[in-house]
Amino acid sequence: MSLLLRTIKSYPRGKLAEELIYLLDKDCDPHKRISVFAELTELEQQNLVFRDSEGKWRGKSTTINEDGEEKPNPTDEGSLEAVPGHFQNIVEAPTNFEAADTQSNPDIKRLLSYFKMAVRADPRGALGAIPETHGTKWQLITGGLPQFLGDVETQLVKLSIRLEDLPGTFRQALLKREESDKSITLGWPICTGVDRSAPKVWPVGLFSGQYERTDKEFLIEFDLQNLFVNPLWARENHRNIGWTQKQLQDLFQIGSALPVSVTDFIEKLREAVAGHYTGNLTAQALNLAINTSS
Secondary structure, three states: OOOOHHHOOOOOOOOOOOHHHHHOOOOOOOOHHHHHHHHHHHHHHHEEOOOOOOOOOOOOOOOEOOOEEEEHHHHHHEEOOOOEEEEEEEOOOOOOOOOOOOHHHHHHHHHHHHHHHHHHHHHOOOOEEEEHHEEEEEOOOOOOOOOOOOOOOOEEEEEEHHHOOOHHHHHHHHHOOOOOEEEEEEEEEEEHHHHHHEEEEEEEEEEEEEEEEEEOOEEEEEEEEEEEEEEHHHHHHHHHHHHHHHHHHHHHHHOOOOOOOOOHHHHHHHHHHOOOOOOOOOOOOOOEEEEEEO
16 A cells, blocks of 8 residues: 555545645655656546545545445445554563662652653643544554553553554654654543544543654553543543533542552443443453544
């Protein structure tokens, strides 16, 4: 799949040709602009894209009918596909504190508290996203999180994603970030809905992590026990689940300097959305896709 076709498919609602040229960073070169228009014509002839009534280019999902002919598949409208990722616990080397002065232990706990407060004070990543930026500013991931441990303060996890599985537009966006800024936010679970008559996506729980990029993989390390509830989710969705914003803030300690236990978060979330959500919250099998139009 070409970079242009992948970019078009990343925007279910379509993009104008000029917008695609800008996203591909080809707006300053006349020859590259012409090549984009030529490829659009070629993709249209191959029945892979089409131009809607607003002049926007959109990917064409197809299925095979009984006669062996391709036909559009309307069920894919608004569907965002995830890329596969592999999650695994990071086994930390045991640290011997027995020989240390007992007075130093409170200092270690204070340092951990300070670190987590700093993370909360400087959250990374968008707290809400629109489907059109999927594959560029944010990306869905499928796989299975490790089993949540309820008796630990820290549970470090490494997420590995093959670079070839990530959209080219997302990899390009990573390269444009400052080299010194390797922070990233992961969100789970994902809530979909409508805000101001347009589809929107909210991560409910937020994990802060650090990433690195190798020749073949995109790696993220984060603490599964360092979770904060997204305040924007609470503010824009509380009516949909029969709560007030203040009630959700108190329930999940939104605004607190300290993180929420992941097991406590899941138990409370199950009760908070009871009757409005029928899926499971184990995260052992993350969805392959989400539909923002339903």
